[in-house]
Each structure stands twice: as C-alpha cells, then as structure tokens.
Amino acid sequence: MKLRWSWLPAAIFAAPCLLNAQFDFTLDGRDVQVHSFASQGFALSNVNNYLTMNTSGGSFGLTDFGFNASTAITDKFRVGAQLYDYNLGRLGDYHPQLDWAYGDYKFKDWLGIRGGKVKTVQGLSHDVQDMEFLHTWALMPQSVYPLDTRGDTISHIGADLYGDIGVKKMGSFSYTLFGGKRPNDPDGGYIYGVNTMSHVPAPQGGFMYITGQTKDVTYYGGPVYGADLHWATPLKGLLLGASYMVQDITTTGHYTQPVVVPYKLTTVTDKATQFYTEYVYRNLRFAGEYRSEPKIVQLNEPNGVLVQGFQDSRSGYVSLSYRFTKWLEIGSYESRYIDNWPTIHSDPRNHIFDQAVTARFDINKYVDFKIEEHFINGCAIDGVLDHGFYAAPNPNGLAPNMHMLVARVGYHM
C-alpha cells in the first residue's frame, strides 16, 4: 500500500510539466481534447475511523485519478468518455471504471439530448462532486455529497434531455430531465456498508458494533429518474435551483451469518427533493443546499420474515468562501445530516454535524493544495444505511465527537 501512494505526489507534481503542452490531437480532421486529473489526500482524526480510512492512525487512503477524451463530430453532436479510478480506505481498491461515456446532440440551445453513461445532474455540484480541483474543500459537505457512495449515485445509464432558456430581464433557466438505471459499484460504500453493517446501541448508552461480514451482496441497482431546474436570476451572481429524483433500488445477495440464506432489499418508495442557492459577489461565494429523502425499504431477515425499514433523512449545508489572491482561498462550511427526521435530532446516533475550515492554495494553474480541519459531532449509526462511519473499521465502537485534519493535493490538466 505504501508503494501505491508514495509515487502519487511525485506524479502529481511532474504531470503538469510533462503534459504542459496541450494534450490535444487531430483524428480524421477533428480536434480531440484530452484532459486528466489526480489527487492524493491524507486524513488524521483524534478518534474514530471515517470513510473506511484508518484516520485515527493517519491515512493516505484517499486517492483518485482519471482522464477523458472528447470531440465534436459535428457542430451539434459531441462524443466523449472518462475513465476513473480511486481508492478510499477499504473502498474502490483501484479498480478502474468508466465514469461517463455518451453522445450529446444539441438540436437547439433550449433542447439537447445526451445518452449513454451520464453524470446525474442534481443540486449545485452532484455531477462534479468528485472533481476536487473545482471546489474550495478537501472534502465536500458529506451530508449532501458523501464520498463513500459516490460511485453508487453519481451517474445513470440512460439519457438526459436538457436545455437553456433565456427569459430576457428575468435571467435564464437551465433544465435537465433524466432517466435510466443506477450503475452498480461493487467496490463502493453502499455494498460495503450493507455487507458489514450489524450495529447495536450499547447498554450504557454508547455505540457498539458487531463487526464482520454479515452479508455478501452481489447486485445493487435499479431505475432512477428525475429533474433539475436552476435559475440564474436577474440579480447578478444569484442562482436558485431545485432538483427531484425518484429511484427504485434492488439489492440482492446472501446472508453469511447466522445462516446462509438469500438476502433481498427493495425500495418501496424513495423520493429525494433538493433546493439550492449560490451567490457570488466578486471573490466571495456563498452556497447552501437542503435535501430531503424519505424512503421505505423492504428486506427479508435471515429467518425469512419480511420487514420494512423507514427513513426520512434531511441534509444540507451552508458554505462561505473568499478568494484573497489567485493562489489563496479560505472557506468554511457547516454541514448537517439527520438520519431520521421524526426522531430526536440532538441524538448523535441520529445525526452527523460537521464544521469545516479550509485553506486552498493554488500552486500554479494545474496544481492545488488544501488543508482542512473538521469538527464532527455524531455518527448517525441508527439508520438503515451507514454514513461514513462503518462497523468494520471501528471494531471498538465510535465516539460521538471527533476532529480530523484533511490535506489534499491535486492536479488537473
């Protein structure tokens, strides 16, 4: 593992020099653009292991890289694809995946269609949440953009209808309607969490996990559809938006404990609604998002009894950042996740509150470095699914308060 990450910082710094000449070429008379990125992170927490990394001992298990190629076949038709690879603690394991690959035909500015494997447009940053160089933060607000389940939610295999409509003095609207199938990330946090999740509240009131693999999930996926609309208002710099998504997910596999029997979890209802805003004034940026996702799932217990689980999660964040110079940006956010809204919000088993402070240094046009401190309260371990705090990496249970330093260096071209 040491060898795996140790070459990355050198590669990250060397790559821009090596690739400084624009890596574009011509194929059959068409310009093909090639772009790439990579990042390496380090996380150190005082207690708890977060996002399956061994953060309490210091972890470099936060690595990703990818590259894409795209070209315009005609003035209206574009094609492209991106390969992506990552390791996040016990997730990813450097198995490369096709991140997106699609054809995009634009009939008019107000109507286009893209089909293939498409990044799902939701909220301010869903489709670009993993591009660290686009954001102030080393870790995006995990309440809305959980890194561990990125591969399970970031794209769909299907199609988008999209367009931009200017309304003169009212500003402009951008819309996306999407539909398709959720892909299956076998190395992602969702399957890992289902496979290893078996937690109980401790009698003394703390948290306790029964660790170890309890299931062997072999499939996750299902249909998903939704819409996003955002409005660039006449007030310069102010954006307002809303998203809606419905998904019907089926998870299948086997229990491995206490008996080996089939396991199946299906969605009864799962509808997510999101509202968001962004205001930019010169070098100051404010952003805020709110997401509500009530869901009911049905699963069979090892004894064959069908049970239903209910969860009404609410999440959101507000953030503020200011770019002082071309090379320095400072920011902070307050991110809140409540696993089940009808129950007690102040219970750390039902929430994760995360306050972060970040400094971003743009070393040059292609390389950035971020250092960020997190103050996290709660682990939200009472939910249907885990949210960053998993059983297996925390065999001694979880403390309700932790702080964590995250440093991340990245390059893009």
Place this chain on the structure above:
Amino acid sequence: MRNIQTLLLCAVVLAVCAAGTASAADIKVIANLSVGASSVSADELKGVFLATKTSLSDGSHVEPVLEKDGPAHEAFLKQFIGKTDTALETYYRSLVFTGKAAMPKTLAADAEMVAYVAKTKGAIGYVSAGASTAGVKTLEVK
C-alpha cells in the same frame, strides 16, 4: 499635511487602477467572416462564452475564443460574463470534466486572437479597441 498625503495616495491608487483597467469601450468583439450576424446582444455574448449558446440569433454556429489575460480580457469578463478569470476557468473545467463542452481556445495576445478568428469558421473573440482587425468582422454589442 496628513490630508494632502492621503489625497496623493488616493490619487496614485486611482491612477494605477485606471491604467490597469480597460472599459467596454476599450474592447471590440470580433468574429470570423462566416458569422452572418453583424451585432450580438450582451445576453447572447454571455451565453456563447458560458457554452449555453452555440449559435447566434441569425443561426450562425459560433465557438468562443479567449485571451489568456490582459486588460481586454479583464474588461470583457467584467462587462459581459460577470465572472472572475479564476471562476470562469473553474466553470469551464466543470463542463470539460463532465463531457458537456470542450475547453475553449485560449490565446496570448490581440494579434494571435485576430489571426485565429480570421482562419477559424465560427470563431468569436475580443481584442483591445486599438488592435488591427483585418480579416475579421467586428460585431456591435447591443
């Protein structure tokens, strides 16, 4: 004495700011001769440079071209795009890394911009008001 020093300092700062900033009157929007339109609205221009519009009202397909930096670039962004140079780069990267658009061509100086726009079908860019624009058309911004 202190007031005079303060006034002098303010004057120097204002002079430096004025020298380093070009206004909209100091730039020209130029296009390849294949572009049929002779004028463009500010909204259209913003849409083209934010990759939400790929054609002008006359139906001409257009592709934006940017200068790397300089007073004309700064003035253009401030007047028509409403984003800083850093914010615009971030915006383009978000499109490029989701496959929604290509990174626009970026050129170092007015002369390079004019030469590129002159030879590239549908290209639309901007230069300082004093730059020679032989071989391209100047679009009126309404």
